[in-house]
Amino acid sequence: MRGSVEEIDMHSGKGSGKMKTITVEQLQQKLKLEVLAGEDQLQRLITHPKAHRPGLEFVGYFDFFPMNRVQVLGRKEITYLHKQSEEERNLHIGNVVKYHPPCFIVTAKQEGLKYLMIYCQQEGIPLLRTEDTTSEFLGKLDAYLVQALAPQIAVHGVCMNISGIGVLLRGKSGIGKSETAHTLIRRGHRLVADDIVVLKKLGPHTLLGTHNETTREFLALRSIGLINVVRLYGRKAFQDETRIVLDILLSSWQDQALNNELELEPSSTEYLGVQIPHIEIQLQPGRDVAGMIEAAANSWYLKQQGYSAAEEFLKRIEEEMK
Incomplete structure (x- = not known):
């Protein structure tokens, strides 16, 4: 399943991605x-x-x-x-x-x-x-x-850098994106943008995520209000930009909707013509969403190194059967 992308009007036009001046x-x-x-x-x-x-x-x-x-x-x-x-x-x-x-x-x-x-x-x-x-x-x-001068659009969401891996978190308003980002920051990861994420196309396969200056360093938490993550947690809690390599949609829990395949079919979301790997994480009270996002980011990294946990698991089964 691929979530729809909610774009925000910018000076260059809604989602147009036109070249700036x-x-x-x-x-x-x-x-x-x-x-x-x-x-x-x-x-x-x-x-x-x-x-x-x-x-x-x-x-x-x-x-x-x-x-x-x-x-x-x-x-x-x-x-x-x-x-x-x-x-x-x-x-x-x-x-x-x-x-x-x-x-x-x-x-x-x-x-x-x-x-x-x-x-x-x-x-x-x-x-x-x-x-x-x-x-x-x-x-x-x-x-x-x-x-x-890069073509750019803005989308509703949160942008994080998870151990050097750029992740875009999306989902309906109130789903818990900012709260999840706060948990990730407490675990040592870095905020890039909250609420409005500016995406810039730097090349055919390169998408940069950044803030819109106005929201720089700010995170909006329901029941708390705005917080400045740098003032609260130091410079290590924030960075200006990151290359987006993973698109994660946070959605409401649906019974019987999750699957337990060894390895999911690849899915992607397109931004400005750049395909970004996409996964969906359903939310439920007590579920460690921040931990799952960390796992997703680390799993993406291992796949880039040529490692597949599913392949290794199946190989072990084959060896046991022999």
């Missing part, structure tokens, strides 16, 4: 970049999760120029421009700048950029600079852009 200013503040030109153009939008180094474009080849990407100028590009005559340099820069990319970022705190500053100021394109080397900065930039 960020401003150059958000990028500048996040990566602590120095603004050299275009201070009044920092609200320009960035829409593509990959950066580009304009090498071929400086020599006049524009057939595949990704003009909508952040343009990064490393030592190779800047050294090439420095060695050109003023006329050649103006021609090469002008050919790139006229396509109006979101911004230019110079790495390794390179100097002598007055000519580039003039062009960017005239065309209204932000020119930024970092102290990081090109390779270091590209790693940071691509990682940030992929996550910041």
